[in-house]
C-alpha cells in the first residue's frame with residue numbers, strides 16, 4: 001500500500017484523471033464463504049469450497065472451526081473430478097468434518113458472522129468454548145443468540161451479560177425445538193440458529209418477534225445454502241407463517257460449492273464507473289443470487305448509470321451525471337456507506353432509510369458517515385433510521401474509518417472526485433477485501449493521479 005509519508009496510517013486516495021475503463025475480478029463473498037464453512041463443518045461427509053474469500057473474517061471462521069477439530073485443507077482444483085472445467089476452478093478448501101471438541105478459544109475479531117454463527121456450533125461441541133474478539137465485538141448485539149441458545153438447552157456464561165466475551169459449555173448436542181427471538185438488530189441471529197439446526201435433536205422453529213427484520217436477502221441466502229446441502233427448511237416465503245422458519249433435524253451432505261464474487265465488495269468499483277462517467281465490468285456476476293449487492297444494479301441505475309449482464313459479467317456504465325436517491329436500504333444495509341459516498345457527489349439530495357441497525361455494525365455507520373462527510377464539507381444529517389445527504393462541493397481532508405472496511409472503501413470513492421482525501425487505516429479493508437488498495441490503483445490504471453496532501 002502507498003502510505004502518506006507524513007502519517008503512515010493515511011492512504012492518499014487517488015483522484016481519477018478521467019473516466020475509468022476496467023475489468024475488476026472481485027474475490028469471493030464473505031457471507032457465502034462463512035456459511036459454506038459452517039455447513040461443511042456440520043456435514044456428515046467432506047466437502048469443497050472453491051474460490052473461498054480469504055480475508056480477516058473468513059480466516060477467523062476457518063481458524064475457529066479448526067480449533068474445534070474440523071479439518072480445513074488448502075487444495076488445488078484438480079483434485080476433484082471435473083472441477084477444472086468449473087468457472088470457480090482454482091484454489092479451494094477441502095473441509096473434513098470431525099467431532100467438535102473443547103476446551104477451545106475462538107477469536108471472532110469484529111466479524112458478525114463468526115460471533116453469531118459459531119455459538120450454536122459450540123453448543124454442539126463437547127467442552128467449554130470461550131468466545132472473545134476485538135473491543136467492538138463486545139458492543140455488537142449478541143443477546144438474542146445467547147437467550148435463544150439457552151432456551152434451546154445450552155449452558156452459557158456471558159460475563160458481559162448479553163455480549164462478548166462469553167463461554168459456551170458444549171455438551172455434545174442440543175435439544176433444539178421452538179424458540180422466539182428478537183432479531184431486529186441483526187438478521188444474523190436468525191441465520192445463526194438455522195445454520196446449526198439440522199444438528200439439533202429436534203431441529204428448530206425460530207419465531208422472530210419484534211420490529212422489522214433487516215437484511216432479508218441474507219436470511220434467504222442461509223435458507224438456500226441449507227437446502228443445497230440437503231436440509232429441509234420451511235420459510236415464510238414458501239407459504240409458512242410470517243417471521244417463522246423451521247428446520248428439520250437431519251444429516252447434511254458434503255457438497256462442492258463455488259463461491260460467487262462478493263457483490264457488496266464490487267460496490268466501490270461500480271461506484272467508480274458512476275462517479276467518473278466510466279465503465280467497469282465485474283466478471284462472474286451471478287445471474288441469480290441472494291446476495292444483497294445484486295440490488296446495486298437497480299440502485300446505481302437510478303443514480304445515473306446503466307448496466308448490462310452478459311457472459312463477460314456485469315458491465316456498469318456511468319453517464320457522467322449522478323442523481324440523488326430516496327431509498328429504503330433495510331434489506332441491503334451493508335451497501336449504505338458506498339451509496340452515501342456516491343450520494344454526496346450527486347446533483348440532488350438523497351434520503352437513505354431503514355438502516356437504524358447500522359449504528360451497531362463495525363462502527364456506528366450513521367454517525368461516522370455524518371461526521372466524516374461533514375468534515376470534507378458535506379451536508380449530512382442523521383435521521384432516526386438513516387441519512388439525509390444534501391450534496392455541496394467537498395474538499396480534501398482526513399477521512400477516519402473507525403476500523404470499518406466499508407467506511408474505507410466509501411472514502412476511496414469520494415477521493416476519485418475530490419482532491420486531497422486521505423483515508424485513515426485503509427488496511428482495515430482486509431476484513432473482507434485484503435487487496436483493496438492494489439485493486440483500486442489497478443482499476444484506475446494510468447489516468448489516476450496521486451492525491452495532493454490535504
Ligand SMILES: O=C(O)C1=C[C@@H](OP(=O)(O)O)[C@@H](O)[C@H](O)C1
Pocket residue numbers: 030031032112113185186187188191214215218333334357
Ligand atoms: O448474514 C450475513 O452474512 C450478513 C448479514 C447482514 O447483517 P445484519 O443483518 O446484522 O445487518 C450484513 O449486514 C452483514 O454484512 C452480513
Ligand SMILES: C=C(OP(=O)(O)O)C(=O)O
Pocket residue numbers: 110111112113334361362406432
Ligand atoms: C455488517 C458487516 O459485517 P458483519 O458480518 O461483521 O456484520 C459488513 O460487512 O458490512
